[in-house]
Amino acid sequence: MxxxxxxxxxxxxxxxxxxxxxxxxxxxxxxxxxxxxxxxxxxxxxxxxxxxxxxxxxxxxxxxxxxxxxxxxxxxxxxxxxxxxxxxxxxxxxxxxxxxxxxxxxxxxxxxxxxxxxxxLYGYFPWEDWRDGRPDMLDKIIMPALDKWLAQNDEARARVRLAFGRDGAQWDEEFVLERYELLYEAGLVEEAVRDAPHGRDTRARQKQTPSPPTLGTAMQLDHRRISATALGRLRSKLKYRPVIFDLMPDRFTLRALQQTTELVLGTALHKQNFRRLVEKSGFVEATGETSRARGRPAELFRFRHGNRADRPLAGLRVSGGRKSSGSK
Amino acid sequence: MxxxxxxxxxxxxxxxxxxxxxxxxxxxxxxxxxxxxxxxxxxxxxxxxxxxxxxxxxxxxxxxxxxxxxxxxxxxxxxxxxxxxxxxxxxxxxxxxxxxxxxxxxxxxxxxxxxxxxxxLYGYFPWEDWRDGRPDMLDKIIMPALDKWLAQNDEARARVRLAFGRDGAQWDEEFVLERYELLYEAGLVEEAVRDAPHGRDTRARQKQTPSPPTLGTAMQLDHRRISATALGRLRSKLKYRPVIFDLMPDRFTLRALQQTTELVLGTALHKQNFRRLVEKSGFVEATGETSRARGRPAELFRFRHGNRADRPLAGLRVSGGRKSSGSK
DNA sequence: ATAGATTATGCTCAATTTGAGTATAAATAA
DNA sequence: TTATTTATACTCAAATTGAGCATAATCTAT
Missing domain, CATH: 3.90.79.10 (Nucleoside Triphosphate Pyrophosphohydrolase)
Structure with a gap:
């Protein structure tokens, strides 16, 4: 124009x-x-x-x-x-x-x-998988490296605080992209080095990073950035739209549904409460069949395509629990 | 590739x-x-x-x-x-x-x-403003027209049900884009006529639409589509990030905050509960000043930039109330 | 066959949140 | 002074949530 x-x-x-x-x-x-x-x-x-x-x-x-x-x-x-x-x-x-x-x-x-x-996918984002508690690499590798970077780059402090849940802020599992972008800017993922061999802050980065950046695994082009966006979006969408069922087979046990949810969110969930949540949501109906595995057989459910339903098309409002690693 | x-x-x-x-x-x-x-x-x-x-x-x-x-x-x-x-x-x-x-x-x-x-903006999306209850045009104009269209286009029925909250489904204020897109496909907004003068289903549309499409006001190019996306995104984002404060001046009364929220969401909210919600959220702090207007003076608040806070950066989880038009 | 081990499912219970009011306070307008 | 208007405080029941305990139904190893 x-x-x-x-x-x-x-x-x-x-x-x-x-x-x-x-x-x-x-x-x-x-x-x-x-x-x-x-x-x-x-x-x-x-x-x-x-x-x-x-x-x-x-x-x-x-x-x-x-x-x-x-x-x-x-x-x-x-x-x-x-x-x-x-x-x-x-x-x-x-x-x-x-x-x-x-x-x-x-x-x-x-x-x-x-x-x-x-x-x-978590091989490329190991800091995102909290199912067995907070990953060690966060405190052992990422936080110290970010601190070093912040020493020369203070404007990013608020972003780091929010994205990585520092200084009293909470870890929000949806901020996958924000975390990846910060790691990129800090020169801590391989793509940053690859993309800017003569870039603006090469000096600074070389001085800052004694250990080579080996956080996760690199992908070609901007594909890890896109994957980070994908994971973040999926994690957030889970909570307000029933997308989790697109990852499930035709029929499934509630345990399988929970494991898939935990997999995506990267956190452990309380089993009985998850069951209550899902059953109450109305997204799921029992088939009468059961699955045989190790312990007591579990009922098989199927997704109720909400065609004649009257519920608000919400997602599973999982909320993680208060302590760190849930009750596996 | x-x-x-x-x-x-x-x-x-x-x-x-x-x-x-x-x-x-x-x-x-x-x-x-x-x-x-x-x-x-x-x-x-x-x-x-x-x-x-x-x-x-x-x-x-x-x-x-x-x-x-x-x-x-x-x-x-x-x-x-x-x-x-x-x-x-x-x-x-x-x-x-x-x-x-x-x-x-x-x-x-x-x-x-x-x-x-x-x-x-609501001049372009009059069906989106429910602050004084469900807009008449929905039942008088939109629904009958959509029904006529659906008679020749049954695959869209599930989408219409969801987007417009029919057949027991709930109206979800976030589906602004979905509604606009359906109205476009049904030939009920001017842009649809303008974009496809010799398009694939011109015959059908002429047959279907006795009244000229006059829903809201057209914009140039795809700008109304983009505006619909904007409104839908803002409505949804309100609920999980504190973006509402970007629309507010430096200091504001809780009433002003509520009115802005209602404006964006297009629904009326319960006053006392809104106050409780906002105060508990921690996003806001009193300034000590008051504003003079008609009734009792209201306290002026300001947004607390959550720098040292410990809350989860949520939005205002407003939920609309159960009945139609709230308690203005 | 029996004792674990393992998983599923049912149920309780307190704390918190939510929806919907009622009541009271502090100003202005008539 | 009274009515009107708006703000704010408080109540109360219903529903939801976080956390466990308890029991059921199966398999595995002895």
Whole structure:
């Protein structure tokens, strides 16, 4: 608008990347691709081609189909990242990156495991898994490193306090992206080093970081950033929309539902209260069947697609409990 | 990636549009521009130019500064729309539209009212304002029209049920975008007619709609869609983050805070309980001053920037009350 | 067959939160 | 001075929440 003169470069390539998550066998996984020799994994992605893709979601489904052969259920746009320097595609064209979240069910066909398969998401965000209590690395590695960084960068203090729950603030499991971004800015994840070999604060970072940044595992391009967004969004959405059921198979025990919820939230929950919560929510109905496993058989439930229901389409308002590690 | 051949068109223009909202004198307003003769208003917007704008937010701030001269406080990305046919820029290039939400304080300088000024957002979404009870137009106009549409379009029934709270479902004030999208698909808002003069279901729509679509007021391009997204996001965010205070002046009475909250949510709230909620939340502290108005003077409060606080950075978990119109 | 071990499920109980009022206070307008 | 208006305090029952204890139904190891 207004004074847009035609010599300005507005020519842009849009890449669409999708974090496909599932809960499988007690592990929160994402669909990862390997690209042969390269070490870092990536998400399925490809360019948005308006001539072929009427919408971005159509484009995304095409790339996902071609690259990993998975059919997606729930799909949701996450965020559009456009900062220069966070995405090195190299071809000179400016790249804008649109991230999507997709959910898949735990048990799938056997062929979908070819060429890269599923990887443990918490391997890339180990500080996010609090199911067995607060991870050691937070106090042993992350906090000291952040403190060192803050000494030269005090404006970030309030953000660190909020994101990492310091100085009396509470840890909020939804701030996954905020934490990753701070670790990136502090030069504590590999992507930060990779993206800015001659960047603005290379000196500072080298001085600050005696130990090499080895927090979690790097991904290609901005894919870990997108994955962080995905996890944060899923954690928050759980609480106000019944998305957890998109991760569940057709029928499931309440224990399985709880484990999946804990997996996503990265916290342990009180079993009896979780049961009460779920039963009262009306999202679930008993099938009459039971599952055989170790202890007493558990009733199998199925998701009640709320078609004739009258409840407010809430999520599971889980609230974590007061102490640290719950009552496993 | 993979089989991207170079003949494909991936050349894209990105437009950044910003819905700037404020609560002013009991009215929820957005910053609107007029463009002279054209009837429909628009939001401030302009192209993203990667050479000039290191991030999209920088670009947005530039367009906002140039076009409306407002300084923004809270700014947040909403969504990236890329469906063809919803944005007629005409120049042949594919346009992708990124929407942003910005909040401004109620009372601002006098000069910011030049060239377009602020418009009442609910004039564009009259079905969203339930402060005086359920709007008549819902049962008199919208529901019958939707029923007519559904008769030829049954797959949308579940969406309508959820978005408009029919058949036992509850009205959820956050589903602003979903409602607008359905009205658009049903051909009940002017933009739908404007965007598709020779579109796929023109016949059907003409047959279905005896009365011309006059729901609310149209905006240019996809700006009403973006505004719907903005309102929905703000309504939902209110409940889990203290964003309401970004709409408030430096000091305010609890009544003013409540009115702003009601304005955004479009519902009436119980006064005494709102007070209790806010006081307990710890977000607010008394200043000792009082405001003089009609009745008994009210204490003036200010927002406590939660710097040394220990509360979970929640929002105001307002819940609307059970009956329809609350206890004004 | 029996004693754990293991898991599921039922139930209690106090603390807290929530929805909905009633009551009182402090100002202005008539 | 009285009515009106708004603010604020307080009550009360219902519902929700956090935390456990208790019991049930199965499997595993002896």
């Amino acid at each position: 207004s004074d847009t003169n035609t010599t300005d470069n507005t020519d842009i390539l849009i890449d669409i990347s999708t974090a496909i998550l599932r809960a499988h066998d007690g592990v929160l996984q994402f669909r990862a691709l390997d690209d042969g020799g390269k070490s870092a994994k990536r998400l399925p992605f490809g360019p948005f081609m308006p001539d072929r893709h009427r919408t971005m979601e159509i484009g995304l489904r095409q790339w996902v189909r071609e690259q990993v052969g998975v059919d997606l259920a729930h799909v949701e746009q996450l965020y559009t990242f456009a900062d220069q320097g966070r995405y090195k595609s190299g071809e000179g064209r400016h790249v804008v990156s649109v991230g999507y979240l997709a959910l898949a069910q735990g048990r799938m066909g056997p062929e979908d495991d070819a060429g890269g398969a599923w990887a443990n | 993979s089989d991207t051949n170079t003949t494909d068109n991936t050349d894209i223009l990105i437009d950044i549009s910003t819905a700037i909202l404020r609560a002013h004198d009991g009215v929820l307003q957005f910053r609107a521009l007029d463009d002279g003769g054209k009837s429909a208003k628009r939001l401030p917007f302009g192209p993203f130019m990667p050479d000039r704008h290191r991030t999209m937010e920088i670009g947005l701030r530039q367009w906002v500064r140039e076009q409306v001269g407002v300084d923004l406080a809270h700014v947040e990305q909403l969504y990236t729309f890329a469906d063809q046919g919803r944005y007629k820029s005409g120049e042949g290039r594919h346009v992708v539209s990124v929407g942003y939400l910005a909040l401004a304080q109620g009372r601002m300088g006098p000069e910011d009212d030049a060239g377009g000024a602020w418009a009442n």
